[in-house]
Amino acid sequence: MASPYVVNLEEARNRASKRSQFIELVGIELEGFTSNPTIDSGGASHDVVWDSDAGLHQCELIVDPLSSADEAFTRIERVLSLKSSPMVQLTPRRPDGMGLSGHWQDKQRYNVIRQALSMESRKAHLVTGIGDWAALHINFSGTLINPLGNDGAFLVSLFNAIGPFIAHKVHQQTGIGAGHLSLWQDFAREERLPLAGRWFANSGEMISYFEGVPKLIKKEGGQYVPQPGENQHIACAVDQGVTWWFMRVKLSPSGVWYLESRILPSMPINLARHYTKLVIEILEKSLCWFYGQNDGQPVGCLGDISPLLRYLREDFAEFIPDSPLSTDEWLICLSL
Numbered sequence: 472m473a474s475p476y477v478v479n480l481e482e483a484r485n486r487a488s489k490r491s492q493f494i495e496l497v498g499i500e501l502e503g504f505t506s507n508p509t510i511d512s513g514g515a516s517h518d519v520v521w522d523s524d525a526g527l528h529q530c531e532l533i534v535d536p537l538s539s540a541d542e543a544f545t546r547i548e549r550v551l552s553l554k555s556s557p558m559v560q561l562t563p564r565r566p567d568g569m570g571l572s573g574h575w576q577d578k579q580r581y582n583v584i585r586q587a588l589s590m591e592s593r594k595a596h597l598v599t600g601i602g603d604w605a606a607l608h609i610n611f612s613g614t615l616i617n618p619l620g621n622d623g624a625f626l627v628s629l630f631n632a633i634g635p636f637i638a639h640k641v642h643q644q645t646g647i648g649a650g651h652l653s654l655w656q657d658f659a660r661e662e663r664l665p666l667a668g669r670w671f672a673n674s675g676e677m678i679s680y681f682e683g684v685p686k687l688i689k690k691e692g693g694q695y696v697p698q699p700g701e702n703q704h705i706a707c708a709v710d711q712g713v714t715w716w717f718m719r720v721k722l723s724p725s726g727v728w729y730l731e732s733r734i735l736p737s738m739p740i741n742l743a744r745h746y747t748k749l750v751i752e753i754l755e756k757s758l759c760w761f762y763g764q765n766d767g768q769p770v771g772c773l774g775d776i777s778p779l780l781r782y783l784r785e786d787f788a789e790f791i792p793d794s795p796l797s798t799d800e801w802l803i804c805l806s807l
Contacts (some may be wrong), residue, residue: 478622480767483615487763493755495613496536498729499543499747502605502737503561504569505530509576510557519550525581526602528570530559536610536729540747544740551740561743563648563736565603573599580688580695584713587687587697588659597658604651605737609747610721611754612729615762617674618720619705619728621769624677625761626730626754628670630718632773633780633792634734635665635804637753640790641735641746642807648736653805655715663687665717667801673769678705681720687713753787 486493502524510523510530520533532550534543550556560566575581588595617623635652642649655664662684671677682703689699690709703710711721717734732750735743760782761767770776773795783791796804 478615478617478620478767480762483762483767486615487759487761490759493613493615493758494611494751496538496611496729497540497543497747497751498536498610499532499534499540499547499743500608500610501532501547501561501743502607503530503532503559504528504566504605505560506558506569508570519546523576524602524605525575526565526570527574527576528565529602529605530557532559536612536727540609540751541744544744544747548740561605561737561739563605563651563738565605572603575599575602583688583695583697590698591660591687592658594657595659597656600654604654606651606733607735607737607743607747609732609735609750610729611732611751612727616730616758617728618730619674619678621674621767622758622761623720623730624671624674625770626757627677627716627718627720628770628773629757629776629779630732630734631665631669631716632776632795632801634717634732635801636792636796637750637790638734638736639804639807641749645738645742645746647738650806651736652717652734655717656805659687659713659715660684663713664715667796667798668773670770670773672771677720681705681710681714684714686710749787749790753783753790756783756786 505528508527510521518534522531522533523529524531532547534546537543551559565572585595585598588598638652671680682705684703686699686701686703688695688697688709705720706722708722711719719731721729721731723729735746735750760779764778764782776795780791780793784793
Protein backbone atom coordinates (compact mmCIF):
# COMPACT_ATOMS: atom_id res chain seq x y z
CA MET A 472 0.00 0.00 0.00
CA ALA A 473 1.25 3.48 -0.82
CA SER A 474 1.87 5.94 2.00
CA PRO A 475 -1.14 8.15 2.83
CA TYR A 476 0.84 11.27 2.00
CA VAL A 477 4.38 12.44 1.32
CA VAL A 478 6.26 14.54 3.85
CA ASN A 479 7.85 17.73 2.55
CA LEU A 480 11.49 16.84 3.19
CA GLU A 481 12.76 20.40 2.87
CA GLU A 482 10.26 21.63 5.44
CA ALA A 483 11.01 18.70 7.74
CA ARG A 484 14.76 19.31 7.54
CA ASN A 485 14.22 22.99 8.25
CA ARG A 486 12.09 22.16 11.28
CA ALA A 487 14.74 19.73 12.52
CA SER A 488 17.47 22.36 12.17
CA LYS A 489 15.44 24.70 14.38
CA ARG A 490 14.47 21.95 16.85
CA SER A 491 10.87 22.90 16.15
CA GLN A 492 7.88 20.77 17.06
CA PHE A 493 6.87 17.85 14.83
CA ILE A 494 4.04 16.46 16.98
CA GLU A 495 0.99 18.68 16.58
CA LEU A 496 -1.81 16.58 18.07
CA VAL A 497 -1.77 14.25 21.09
CA GLY A 498 -4.53 11.92 22.22
CA ILE A 499 -4.55 9.99 25.48
CA GLU A 500 -5.91 6.57 26.44
CA LEU A 501 -5.54 6.12 30.19
CA GLU A 502 -6.62 2.77 31.61
CA GLY A 503 -7.52 1.98 35.16
CA PHE A 504 -9.71 -0.11 37.43
CA THR A 505 -13.17 0.87 38.55
CA SER A 506 -15.61 -0.12 41.25
CA ASN A 507 -18.10 -1.02 38.51
CA PRO A 508 -17.65 -4.48 36.91
CA THR A 509 -18.51 -2.99 33.51
CA ILE A 510 -18.61 0.47 31.94
CA ASP A 511 -21.08 1.62 29.30
CA SER A 512 -18.83 2.00 26.27
CA GLY A 513 -19.02 5.24 24.36
CA GLY A 514 -20.37 7.39 27.18
CA ALA A 515 -18.81 10.86 27.10
CA SER A 516 -18.43 13.63 29.64
CA HIS A 517 -16.38 16.82 29.30
CA ASP A 518 -14.97 15.53 25.99
CA VAL A 519 -13.67 12.36 27.65
CA VAL A 520 -15.00 9.02 26.41
CA TRP A 521 -15.47 6.22 28.92
CA ASP A 522 -14.86 2.75 27.55
CA SER A 523 -14.66 -0.75 28.92
CA ASP A 524 -11.61 -2.93 28.45
CA ALA A 525 -11.02 -6.66 28.32
CA GLY A 526 -11.08 -7.40 32.04
CA LEU A 527 -13.97 -7.01 34.43
CA HIS A 528 -13.62 -3.77 36.42
CA GLN A 529 -11.22 -2.43 33.74
CA CYS A 530 -11.97 0.93 32.16
CA GLU A 531 -10.37 3.32 29.73
CA LEU A 532 -10.56 7.11 29.62
CA ILE A 533 -10.04 8.38 26.08
CA VAL A 534 -9.35 11.94 24.97
CA ASP A 535 -9.31 12.63 21.25
CA PRO A 536 -6.25 14.41 19.84
CA LEU A 537 -5.60 17.93 21.14
CA SER A 538 -2.76 20.38 20.69
CA SER A 539 -1.82 19.87 24.34
CA ALA A 540 -1.39 16.66 26.34
CA ASP A 541 -1.79 18.78 29.49
CA GLU A 542 -5.29 19.74 28.40
CA ALA A 543 -6.13 16.06 27.83
CA PHE A 544 -5.17 15.22 31.40
CA THR A 545 -7.03 18.27 32.74
CA ARG A 546 -10.17 16.93 31.08
CA ILE A 547 -9.64 13.49 32.61
CA GLU A 548 -9.14 15.05 36.05
CA ARG A 549 -12.34 17.03 35.64
CA VAL A 550 -14.34 13.93 34.74
CA LEU A 551 -12.93 11.85 37.58
CA SER A 552 -13.89 14.57 40.06
CA LEU A 553 -17.58 14.39 39.12
CA LYS A 554 -19.90 12.82 41.68
CA SER A 555 -21.53 10.87 38.88
CA SER A 556 -18.26 9.18 37.91
CA PRO A 557 -17.42 5.75 39.30
CA MET A 558 -14.41 5.45 41.57
CA VAL A 559 -11.34 4.77 39.44
CA GLN A 560 -7.86 3.69 40.52
CA LEU A 561 -5.16 4.69 38.03
CA THR A 562 -2.69 1.93 38.79
CA PRO A 563 -0.91 -0.67 36.62
CA ARG A 564 -2.10 -3.77 38.51
CA ARG A 565 -5.61 -4.89 39.36
CA PRO A 566 -6.28 -3.78 42.97
CA ASP A 567 -7.60 -6.21 45.54
CA GLY A 568 -11.37 -6.25 45.66
CA MET A 569 -11.84 -5.22 42.03
CA GLY A 570 -12.72 -8.45 40.31
CA LEU A 571 -10.96 -11.77 39.87
CA SER A 572 -7.67 -12.23 38.06
CA GLY A 573 -7.96 -13.54 34.51
CA HIS A 574 -11.70 -12.88 34.15
CA TRP A 575 -12.63 -11.11 30.91
CA GLN A 576 -15.85 -9.44 29.92
CA ASP A 577 -18.19 -11.71 28.00
CA LYS A 578 -18.10 -9.88 24.66
CA GLN A 579 -18.09 -11.51 21.26
CA ARG A 580 -14.90 -9.79 20.09
CA TYR A 581 -12.92 -10.82 23.16
CA ASN A 582 -14.24 -14.39 22.98
CA VAL A 583 -13.26 -14.69 19.33
CA ILE A 584 -9.79 -13.22 19.96
CA ARG A 585 -9.13 -15.92 22.56
CA GLN A 586 -10.50 -18.61 20.26
CA ALA A 587 -8.32 -17.39 17.38
CA LEU A 588 -5.20 -17.22 19.56
CA SER A 589 -5.77 -20.79 20.77
CA MET A 590 -5.61 -21.83 17.11
CA GLU A 591 -2.09 -20.43 16.64
CA SER A 592 -0.32 -20.55 20.00
CA ARG A 593 0.14 -23.17 22.70
CA LYS A 594 0.45 -20.33 25.18
CA ALA A 595 -2.72 -18.51 24.14
CA HIS A 596 -4.00 -18.76 27.74
CA LEU A 597 -1.45 -16.11 28.73
CA VAL A 598 -3.51 -13.44 26.97
CA THR A 599 -5.97 -13.43 29.85
CA GLY A 600 -3.30 -11.57 31.83
CA ILE A 601 -4.17 -8.46 29.82
CA GLY A 602 -7.20 -8.06 32.05
CA ASP A 603 -5.03 -7.60 35.14
CA TRP A 604 -2.91 -4.73 33.83
CA ALA A 605 -3.63 -1.13 32.87
CA ALA A 606 -1.56 1.13 30.64
CA LEU A 607 -1.14 4.66 29.35
CA HIS A 608 -1.20 4.98 25.56
CA ILE A 609 -0.14 8.13 23.73
CA ASN A 610 -1.53 8.79 20.25
CA PHE A 611 0.26 11.42 18.17
CA SER A 612 0.33 12.89 14.69
CA GLY A 613 1.60 15.87 12.72
CA THR A 614 1.66 17.17 9.17
CA LEU A 615 5.34 16.22 8.94
CA ILE A 616 4.91 12.74 10.42
CA ASN A 617 3.94 9.97 8.00
CA PRO A 618 3.03 6.82 9.97
CA LEU A 619 3.39 4.73 6.80
CA GLY A 620 6.55 6.50 5.65
CA ASN A 621 10.20 5.88 6.44
CA ASP A 622 9.86 8.13 9.49
CA GLY A 623 6.94 6.04 10.74
CA ALA A 624 8.89 2.80 10.21
CA PHE A 625 11.82 4.41 12.05
CA LEU A 626 9.72 5.36 15.11
CA VAL A 627 7.94 1.99 15.24
CA SER A 628 11.32 0.23 15.11
CA LEU A 629 12.94 2.58 17.61
CA PHE A 630 10.31 2.03 20.29
CA ASN A 631 10.53 -1.72 19.74
CA ALA A 632 14.26 -1.37 20.37
CA ILE A 633 14.37 1.03 23.33
CA GLY A 634 10.82 1.00 24.70
CA PRO A 635 11.59 -1.67 27.32
CA PHE A 636 14.59 0.33 28.57
CA ILE A 637 12.54 3.53 28.88
CA ALA A 638 9.75 1.66 30.67
CA HIS A 639 12.22 0.02 33.07
CA LYS A 640 13.59 3.44 34.06
CA VAL A 641 10.06 4.78 34.55
CA HIS A 642 9.30 1.81 36.80
CA GLN A 643 12.45 2.54 38.81
CA GLN A 644 11.53 6.19 39.29
CA THR A 645 7.86 5.66 40.14
CA GLY A 646 8.04 2.35 41.97
CA ILE A 647 5.08 1.02 39.96
CA GLY A 648 4.51 -1.02 36.81
CA ALA A 649 7.52 -3.33 36.95
CA GLY A 650 7.20 -6.10 34.40
CA HIS A 651 4.10 -4.74 32.71
CA LEU A 652 5.62 -5.00 29.22
CA SER A 653 6.41 -8.69 29.68
CA LEU A 654 2.68 -9.25 29.27
CA TRP A 655 3.05 -8.75 25.50
CA GLN A 656 4.96 -11.97 24.90
CA ASP A 657 4.29 -15.57 23.90
CA PHE A 658 0.47 -15.67 23.65
CA ALA A 659 0.42 -15.13 19.85
CA ARG A 660 2.69 -15.62 16.86
CA GLU A 661 5.73 -13.39 17.21
CA GLU A 662 4.82 -11.07 14.33
CA ARG A 663 1.89 -9.73 16.34
CA LEU A 664 4.03 -8.97 19.39
CA PRO A 665 7.10 -6.91 20.31
CA LEU A 666 10.24 -8.79 19.28
CA ALA A 667 13.88 -8.32 20.27
CA GLY A 668 16.02 -7.19 17.34
CA ARG A 669 13.17 -6.47 14.93
CA TRP A 670 13.96 -3.43 12.83
CA PHE A 671 12.22 -2.20 9.70
CA ALA A 672 14.73 -0.80 7.23
CA ASN A 673 12.09 1.30 5.49
CA SER A 674 8.40 1.89 5.00
CA GLY A 675 7.94 -0.84 2.43
CA GLU A 676 9.53 -3.44 4.69
CA MET A 677 7.23 -2.53 7.59
CA ILE A 678 4.08 -2.67 5.46
CA SER A 679 5.11 -5.95 3.79
CA TYR A 680 5.85 -7.48 7.19
CA PHE A 681 2.45 -6.41 8.56
CA GLU A 682 0.57 -7.60 5.50
CA GLY A 683 2.41 -10.93 5.43
CA VAL A 684 0.75 -11.95 8.70
CA PRO A 685 -2.53 -13.92 8.63
CA LYS A 686 -5.53 -12.09 10.04
CA LEU A 687 -6.30 -13.12 13.60
CA ILE A 688 -9.97 -12.17 13.38
CA LYS A 689 -12.27 -10.55 10.84
CA LYS A 690 -15.58 -8.73 11.14
CA GLU A 691 -18.26 -10.15 8.89
CA GLY A 692 -21.89 -9.10 9.02
CA GLY A 693 -21.48 -7.43 12.39
CA GLN A 694 -19.83 -10.49 13.97
CA TYR A 695 -16.19 -11.45 14.42
CA VAL A 696 -14.82 -14.71 13.07
CA PRO A 697 -11.49 -16.33 14.03
CA GLN A 698 -8.61 -17.03 11.65
CA PRO A 699 -10.47 -16.22 8.39
CA GLY A 700 -7.64 -17.51 6.20
CA GLU A 701 -6.48 -14.26 4.62
CA ASN A 702 -3.69 -11.82 5.35
CA GLN A 703 -3.79 -8.59 7.27
CA HIS A 704 -4.08 -5.19 5.60
CA ILE A 705 -2.26 -2.17 6.99
CA ALA A 706 -5.38 0.02 6.71
CA CYS A 707 -7.66 -2.44 8.55
CA ALA A 708 -8.51 -1.16 12.04
CA VAL A 709 -9.31 -4.70 13.24
CA ASP A 710 -5.85 -5.92 12.20
CA GLN A 711 -4.19 -2.88 13.78
CA GLY A 712 -6.00 -3.57 17.05
CA VAL A 713 -4.60 -7.10 17.36
CA THR A 714 -1.03 -6.07 16.59
CA TRP A 715 0.40 -5.51 20.06
CA TRP A 716 3.67 -3.69 19.25
CA PHE A 717 5.18 -1.07 21.59
CA MET A 718 4.41 1.46 18.88
CA ARG A 719 1.89 0.77 16.17
CA VAL A 720 0.34 2.44 13.16
CA LYS A 721 -3.35 3.32 13.55
CA LEU A 722 -6.09 4.76 11.36
CA SER A 723 -8.89 6.69 13.04
CA PRO A 724 -12.57 6.24 12.06
CA SER A 725 -12.35 9.68 10.42
CA GLY A 726 -9.48 8.54 8.21
CA VAL A 727 -6.54 10.16 10.04
CA TRP A 728 -3.33 8.13 10.30
CA TYR A 729 -1.40 8.34 13.55
CA LEU A 730 1.06 6.45 15.74
CA GLU A 731 0.36 4.99 19.17
CA SER A 732 3.01 4.63 21.88
CA ARG A 733 2.28 1.73 24.25
CA ILE A 734 5.24 1.55 26.62
CA LEU A 735 3.96 3.28 29.78
CA PRO A 736 1.96 1.69 32.62
CA SER A 737 -1.12 3.37 34.02
CA MET A 738 -0.33 5.87 36.74
CA PRO A 739 -1.89 8.79 38.66
CA ILE A 740 -2.56 11.95 36.66
CA ASN A 741 0.42 13.93 37.97
CA LEU A 742 2.83 11.17 36.94
CA ALA A 743 1.00 10.56 33.68
CA ARG A 744 1.50 14.20 32.72
CA HIS A 745 5.20 14.03 33.46
CA TYR A 746 6.00 10.80 31.65
CA THR A 747 3.79 11.61 28.68
CA LYS A 748 5.83 14.78 28.29
CA LEU A 749 9.02 12.71 28.52
CA VAL A 750 7.91 10.30 25.77
CA ILE A 751 6.83 13.17 23.52
CA GLU A 752 10.17 14.92 24.01
CA ILE A 753 12.07 11.72 23.15
CA LEU A 754 9.94 11.35 20.02
CA GLU A 755 10.50 14.98 19.03
CA LYS A 756 14.26 14.73 19.40
CA SER A 757 14.27 11.42 17.51
CA LEU A 758 12.48 13.09 14.59
CA CYS A 759 14.92 16.00 14.71
CA TRP A 760 17.76 13.49 14.36
CA PHE A 761 15.98 11.58 11.59
CA TYR A 762 15.38 14.67 9.45
CA GLY A 763 18.51 16.53 10.57
CA GLN A 764 21.61 14.40 11.08
CA ASN A 765 20.10 11.52 9.09
CA ASP A 766 18.72 13.79 6.32
CA GLY A 767 15.36 11.99 6.29
CA GLN A 768 16.85 8.76 4.96
CA PRO A 769 15.82 5.22 6.02
CA VAL A 770 17.71 3.72 8.96
CA GLY A 771 18.79 0.36 7.61
CA CYS A 772 19.28 -1.75 10.72
CA LEU A 773 19.36 -1.76 14.52
CA GLY A 774 23.15 -1.45 14.49
CA ASP A 775 22.86 1.92 12.75
CA ILE A 776 21.18 3.69 15.69
CA SER A 777 24.27 4.26 17.85
CA PRO A 778 24.61 7.90 16.64
CA LEU A 779 20.94 8.46 17.48
CA LEU A 780 21.36 7.00 20.97
CA ARG A 781 24.30 9.32 21.64
CA TYR A 782 22.20 12.25 20.42
CA LEU A 783 19.23 11.31 22.64
CA ARG A 784 21.44 10.78 25.68
CA GLU A 785 22.46 14.44 25.55
CA ASP A 786 19.04 15.24 27.04
CA PHE A 787 17.72 11.90 28.31
CA ALA A 788 20.77 9.97 29.52
CA GLU A 789 18.86 8.13 32.24
CA PHE A 790 16.22 6.82 29.84
CA ILE A 791 18.29 5.90 26.79
CA PRO A 792 20.73 2.97 26.56
CA ASP A 793 24.26 3.81 25.46
CA SER A 794 24.18 1.12 22.76
CA PRO A 795 21.53 -1.07 21.09
CA LEU A 796 20.20 -3.67 23.51
CA SER A 797 21.14 -7.29 23.01
CA THR A 798 18.33 -9.84 23.01
CA ASP A 799 19.14 -10.77 26.60
CA GLU A 800 19.20 -7.13 27.72
CA TRP A 801 15.92 -6.43 25.95
CA LEU A 802 14.23 -9.39 27.66
CA ILE A 803 15.63 -8.43 31.06
CA CYS A 804 14.24 -4.92 30.67
CA LEU A 805 10.81 -6.42 29.92
CA SER A 806 10.85 -8.18 33.27
CA LEU A 807 11.98 -5.17 35.35
